[in-house]
Amino acid sequence: MEETDDERWPHWARDFTQALSHAFGRQPAPTDEASLHAGGSDTPDANQSLGARFAAAVDAARSRVTSTLDIDVLSQRLMTSDDPLSDLGLVVADIRSRQRDARSGDTGSIIVPASASDGALPPSNLEVFLADALDDAGLLAPDVAMPSVSAVRPHTSRLFYLRVNDPELSYAAKLRVLRIEAALNAALLASAFFENADDVPTGELVRFRQRVAASVTSQIPTIADGLPTREEERPNGEWAVRKGISTGIEHFQVPYRLQASFRTNVADGDVALVVDLTPPSIMPAHVWVDGMGIVPATPEMRRRAATDYNLRIGILLAACAFRCSPCIQRVWVAGTIDTPSSHDCYYSVCFDRDGFSRIPLTGSFDPVQSYQSFDATIAEQDGQLSPVRQSFSLESERFCPARRYDSVELSQRVLADPFAKALGAKQVSQLGIVEESKRVEVASQIARRLSSSTEENVRAIMELAGSDEDTTVKDAARRCVGKLIDGTLAEDDPQAIQDEFVNGDTLTAAVERAKEQLSHKDASSALSTTLDALKPLEEGHAFEDDATVEWRAFGSYVDRVLYNRLLWDGIHETRLAPDAYLEAQLVVSVAALAQGQMSMATERARRAVEIAPMGIHSRLQLAQCLDAEGRTDDAMVEVRHLLELAHDPEGVGLGYFRMASYEWNRQDIRAARACYQRALSFMPGVATQMASQLSAIVLQLQGAATSSEPLSEDQVRAALAARDIAIAPTEEVSDVFFEGMRASLDAEIFPVAREFMTILGLMTHDDVYYGMLRSIEDEPDH
Numbered sequence: 001m002e003e004t005d006d007e008r009w010p011h012w013a014r015d016f017t018q019a020l021s022h023a024f025g026r027q028p029a030p031t032d033e034a035s036l037h038a039g040g041s042d043t044p045d046a047n048q049s050l051g052a053r054f055a056a057a058v059d060a061a062r063s064r065v066t067s068t069l070d071i072d073v074l075s076q077r078l079m080t081s082d083d084p085l086s087d088l089g090l091v092v093a094d095i096r097s098r099q100r101d102a103r104s105g106d107t108g109s110i111i112v113p114a115s116a117s118d119g120a121l122p123p124s125n126l127e128v129f130l131a132d133a134l135d136d137a138g139l140l141a142p143d144v145a146m147p148s149v150s151a152v153r154p155h156t157s158r159l160f161y162l163r164v165n166d167p168e169l170s171y172a173a174k175l176r177v178l179r180i181e182a183a184l185n186a187a188l189l190a191s192a193f194f195e196n197a198d199d200v201p202t203g204e205l206v207r208f209r210q211r212v213a214a215s216v217t218s219q220i221p222t223i224a225d226g227l228p229t230r231e232e233e234r235p236n237g238e239w240a241v242r243k244g245i246s247t248g249i250e251h252f253q254v255p256y257r258l259q260a261s262f263r264t265n266v267a268d269g270d271v272a273l274v275v276d277l278t279p280p281s282i283m284p285a286h287v288w289v290d291g292m293g294i295v296p297a298t299p300e301m302r303r304r305a306a307t308d309y310n311l312r313i314g315i316l317l318a319a320c321a322f323r324c325s326p327c328i329q330r331v332w333v334a335g336t337i338d339t340p341s342s343h344d345c346y347y348s349v350c351f352d353r354d355g356f357s358r359i360p361l362t363g364s365f366d367p368v369q370s371y372q373s374f375d376a377t378i379a380e381q382d383g384q385l386s387p388v389r390q391s392f393s394l395e396s397e398r399f400c401p402a403r404r405y406d407s408v409e410l411s412q413r414v415l416a417d418p419f420a421k422a423l424g425a426k427q428v429s430q431l432g433i434v435e436e437s438k439r440v441e442v443a444s445q446i447a448r449r450l451s452s453s454t455e456e457n458v459r460a461i462m463e464l465a466g467s468d469e470d471t472t473v474k475d476a477a478r479r480c481v482g483k484l485i486d487g488t489l490a491e492d493d494p495q496a497i498q499d500e501f502v503n504g505d506t507l508t509a510a511v512e513r514a515k516e517q518l519s520h521k522d523a524s525s526a527l528s529t530t531l532d533a534l535k536p537l538e539e540g541h542a543f544e545d546d547a548t549v550e551w552r553a554f555g556s557y558v559d560r561v562l563y564n565r566l567l568w569d570g571i572h573e574t575r576l577a578p579d580a581y582l583e584a585q586l587v588v589s590v591a592a593l594a595q596g597q598m599s600m601a602t603e604r605a606r607r608a609v610e611i612a613p614m615g616i617h618s619r620l621q622l623a624q625c626l627d628a629e630g631r632t633d634d635a636m637v638e639v640r641h642l643l644e645l646a647h648d649p650e651g652v653g654l655g656y657f658r659m660a661s662y663e664w665n666r667q668d669i670r671a672a673r674a675c676y677q678r679a680l681s682f683m684p685g686v687a688t689q690m691a692s693q694l695s696a697i698v699l700q701l702q703g704a705a706t707s708s709e710p711l712s713e714d715q716v717r718a719a720l721a722a723r724d725i726a727i728a729p730t731e732e733v734s735d736v737f738f739e740g741m742r743a744s745l746d747a748e749i750f751p752v753a754r755e756f757m758t759i760l761g762l763m764t765h766d767d768v769y770y771g772m773l774r775s776i777e778d779e780p781d782h
Helices: 016-024 048-054 071-079 084-104 125-136 171-193 202-213 238-251 299-324 367-372 417-423 437-447 454-465 471-486 494-503 506-519 523-539 557-566 579-594 598-611 616-628 632-645 649-665 669-682 684-700 713-722 731-746 750-764 767-775
Strands: 149-152 161-164 260-265 270-276 286-289 293-296 330-339 342-352 377-381 384-386 549-552 573-576
Touching (some): 071 084, 084 149, 084 171, 125 171, 125 202, 161 171, 171 202, 202 286, 202 299, 238 260, 238 270, 238 299, 238 731, 238 767, 260 299, 260 767, 270 299, 299 342, 299 367, 299 384, 417 731, 437 454, 437 471, 437 494, 454 471, 471 494, 506 579, 557 731, 579 598, 579 616, 616 649, 649 669, 649 750, 669 684, 731 750, 750 767
Parallel strands (some): 270 330, 549 573
Antiparallel strands (some): 149 161, 260 270, 330 342
């Protein structure tokens, strides 16, 4: 599930320096085209090619009288630092020291001889600008306890981001972190914009910072071209629009941190966004005033600056949403600020597409008047906003239709052809995984009719469930009625009645007892308890496949989609086996293995794999049983099958972890190391345990001629290919995964879509996908 560089850097996310140049009516510094499309990451190796773009131009024929600020070098220093704030303090101290030395020995020269030492050159204007901005941000002020932070340059915006590592953060410290981050980005944006930023007068740099804030909407020149979604298979679907908005939020180059939540209802033409506003205290402490130069910013100046900027950010986000699809007719935007004592909304507006299209995004406009023209809920006086009532909620039915969370298993909905093909299902119910869904629904109905009368409760249960077509519902009704009558189930405990109705069957109870017995290392009792409960089912051939019906169990909706696409024959009707039946097979296998009954353990594990062919633990249990029987080659075949179907961090990590142990035992060191490295990359939570075992591989295998350095990616792939071990997730699985994910979101089957997006986020760690996941609302209360 890897992305291409083009996917990481969308062509429609306009480079801010280009947008500023358009707004300011001039050409920016030359850019290295390759750097615009470099597939970066949050590592020091990211953006290696930006040095040519961000470094100040130096005349090679003459030595400079000042040093220069290379933002690329600075960012690498901060990203590799354990304490980037302290490192920034050293940078400022060095700039100030050289600034003082220059003042005491100023010769007035612009160019110094080439032979002069550059070890103590005076700082450039850009360095002084950065030091001033960091001082204004309070970098060196001792009044606030600062947290541990890490500096990163996300591959999306390529701006500085200071990630807080501490679990708790005071509000004062949060504001200071944001101010320091903004100071760094002010210098970065200036370096990107000016061809020779080090020699730009400090006043012009201060003025530029203000102009940047006033020009953020220039990044979207039009809302009419649909560029963010044009290359998607369904450009007017939920997937495309959500990805477009999330991509915009992550890629926009704005001077202050941008965080926003959103919801979309493309079918009805609505998008809602709530953006975290930038408080006035984050605004620059010094500003440029025509006729006066650089002056300290008064509280009123900072409030006005914050108002102007925050309103423009709302317009930028609305433009992003409108641009994603012509189907979006209304965009609702609210701006809020959270403090330790309050949550306040400062504007709330609904932009309509026609009216919004008349806002000159790349030109000059008054944001306050723009909002007022849409009857926004806004209280502005003399450039200052006051709290108002937010006119909409992200969770309202308008943006989050309840139909999206209709029961998958009980749905009667037929899927349109594109969705049916991608999901391997003609109707939504063929994506089901929850065997007890019907009992849960009926139990909920029963709960609403329960009273203190046993007779009335019995009547209610039988009326609602006694003649249901689902035999498990009828059985549950009879079981509950019997226990109410004999007094083993209290009529004054509605929750107990619901639990009994849903999961009170004999097998479920037996499995729970057996697991408890296993936890006390009583394998013999666990074995007999489970086999006794299974006996009547097996004598009646329950849950056995026949010519027309197959019985399966699934751990997730993603498992079900992949099964439909990759393993289902398209002929048999797939019915859901109870989870307790699958658990019973695994309990018997584990208990039998502990008792040394190898044949039984293997037989039951194989039955578990038949019931749950996508199940990680079923497959690993079968491999363990085969290995215990001395059939290691057969065990490795099962783990290979697991890796060929694996699609989440747990499946991939555990699969490679187990395969590594087999390769280790057969003394294929290179394959073992490749498997361990692959496992580590997917399961960092157990990295310490795995790393120690990886070292043991190198140390314990005698005569090993191998380097202690990690294998390269090419070496890992070659080692796995040599042993016929899949590179998981495989290309086939990834293709099916992405097709199913897009289809489930576009078809608005959100229980399925949420699981897909969760796995995608865990697999890619991509902020755009995490933003999309957060945009999927929770299931509404019923």
